[in-house]
Amino acid sequence: MIDRDKQSRYPKIDFRLKQESSYNRVSVSIKDSITWFENHDFNSNDKDKNFIRIEENKNQKEWVLMDHKGPGAIVRTWMPFLNAKKPDTDIQIKIYLDGNDQPILEGNMLTLLNGDGFFPYPFAHKSLRSAVSFFPIPYSKSCKITTTKRPFFYQFTYREYPEGTNIKTFSKDEFNSAKKLINNVGEKLLKPTNFSDGQSINLNTTLSASTEKTIELPKGETAIKNLSLKLGSYQNDEIMRTTIIKIKFDGKETVWCPIGDFFGSGIGLNPYQNWHNTVAQDGTLTCRWVMPYQTSASISIENLSKTPINIELNTVVDDYTWNEQSMYFNAAWRGQYPVSTRPFSDWNFVKLKGRGVYIGDALTIMNPVEKWWGEGDEKIWIDGEDFPSIFGTGTEDYYGYSWGGISTDFYEHPFHAQPRSNVYNKLNRKGSNTERNTKGFSTEVRTRVLDVMPFSSSLNFDMEIWSWSDCDMGYGASVMWYGGSNTTSNRSPNNKEALNVPKIENTTTK
Structure with a gap:
């Protein structure tokens, strides 16, 4: 979970990331433009059947949410409050491993996996109206998850290992014996340190307009271990979109991205911290991904705007042993404005071909209306699948929170964050806030460690455009992956779109 060098290498055991969720089961084919975008991703009654089945266990009904046969490991769970304003439930969750008729873990569906129960913070935590856990639960033969009442929304993300992989199954005894290690890892996740032992290379200069x-x-044979950038001024929010970072490794440019999107800040300076990035109050932007190369590398900063900017760039490099599993770091960006919300559609983050590992993304949207913009589900196809092995339940669910229309607070965690969410408040006649809405800019960040997505031939990542209003939105998404020298993407530099920064005051509802 905290081995940064290991993330730059293709996994020795070639697992695939899968997900069980409460996505609407009427969505069976991308060819059906109506059912493909159905939004009923929860279980309001048992007829919905957005779960696997109902079975009897000792005269008690249990709703089966996951039933995976073979070796694997749960690496992320997400469940929301059943009521947006009440963080409680009487639903019990049970996790059965390797065919045992007794659950290895059971408890309240929220508190077992929100940091108040068995798994400690920050591995499990209370998000905005959600319970989220990243604590790994490995198993050698099978995993079944059930609830004692009809479930609401849910996501269980797990690694599927090749048949015959030797996996040691989770046990409470082993968990207890590893508490010192667990505490040490948790402390490092909450207080990430910048690598500083290597050679430091700096650039302090003024970038004239369009240079x-x-x-x-x-x-x-070496690697970037730490990269920091600071601009002279952040008074203009657009500077984070119109200043571009480019990186070449061994003669090939694999990074082209606006700096705000690259560091997860979005439009403007929006401080937050996670395991991989820090956006500091003083404007220092830091990235801790390991970026290896074999012979040469260069970093370029481009100013697309008409205003000169001062930059301070610092990078720390250190030795790295390149082997057949080593991969190059990639970062790309796609922006579009306007994006029509009708008819409903899938907006492509990225398509990748070749071998690699998908490691994270940051989404910045401009919402011109008060109503919620993020009902859209993520749909991720790996290695040419006919149906996405990861089919989500909502954009905010993918980014680790829920009830997005009212969850407009700042939020950060080692692997999830909402650094920016402009909140326009409705006021009553006395001037008091009566309702929050999501008009304005929002930035959502997700980076991956145990839930990385390896692919051997291809990866396709779509996010539904699904707003409650018929309007024109602005979308911008940075995506990051490690890949081989022959791995390609459908993303390319787009100066025109980086300069096309949407302005909330100029928008209207259709």
């Missing part, structure tokens, strides 16, 4: 500067990094 760029480049620094060459040391030759040889």
Whole structure:
């Protein structure tokens, strides 16, 4: 979970990430434009059957939410409050491993997996109106998850290992014996440190309008271990979109991204911290992904705007042993404005071809209306699947919270964050707030460790455009992955769109 070097290498055991969720089961084919975008992703009654089945166990009904046969490991769980304003439930959840008729874990569906129960914070935590856990639960033969009452929304993300993989099944005894390790890892996740032992290369300069500067990094088999950037001024929010970072490794440009999107800040300076990035109050932007290369590398900063900007760039490089599993770091961006919300559609984050591992993304949207914008589900196809093995239940669910229309607070966690959510408040006649809405800019971040997505031939990531209003939105998504020298994407530099920064005051509802 905290081995940064290991993330830059393709997994020795070639697992695939899968997900069980309460997505609407009427969505069976992308060819059916009506059912494909159905939004009823929960269980309001047993006829919905957005779960696997109902079975009897010792005269008690249990709703089966996951039933995976083979070796695997649960690496992320997400469940929301049943009522947006009441963080409680009487639903019990049970996790059965390796065919045992007694659950290895059971308890309240929320508190077992929100940091108040068995798994400690920050591995499990209370998000905005959700319970989220990243604590790994491995199993050698099978995993079944049930609830004692009809479930609401849910997501269980797990690794599926090749048949015959030797996995040690989770046990409470082993959990208790590992508490010192668990505490140490938890402390590091909450207080990530910047790598500083290697060679530091700096660039302090002024970038004139429509110019760029480049620094060459040391030759040889090495890796960027820390990258920090600071601009002279952040008074203009658009500077985070119109300043571009580019990185070449071994002669090939694999990074092209607006800096706000690259560091997860979005439009403007929006401080937050997670395991991989820090956006500090003083404007220092830090990235801790390991970025290896074999012979050469360079970093360029380009100013697309008409205003000069001062930049301070610092990168720390150190030795790295390249082997057949090593991969290059990639980051790309797609922006579009306007994006019509009608008819409903899938908006592609990225399509990748070749071998690699998907590791994270940041989404910045401009919502011109008060109503909620993020009902859309993520749909992720791996290696040419006929149906996405990851089919979500809502955009905010993918980013680790719920009830998005009212969950407009700042939120950060080692692997999820909402650094920015402009909140327009309705006022009553006395000037008091009566309702929050999501008009304005919002930025959502998700980076991955145990829930990375390996692919051997392809990955396709779509997010539904699903707003409650017929309007024109603005979308911008940065995506990050590790890939081989022959791995390609459908993303390319787009200066025109980076300069096309949507303005909330100029928008109207259709």
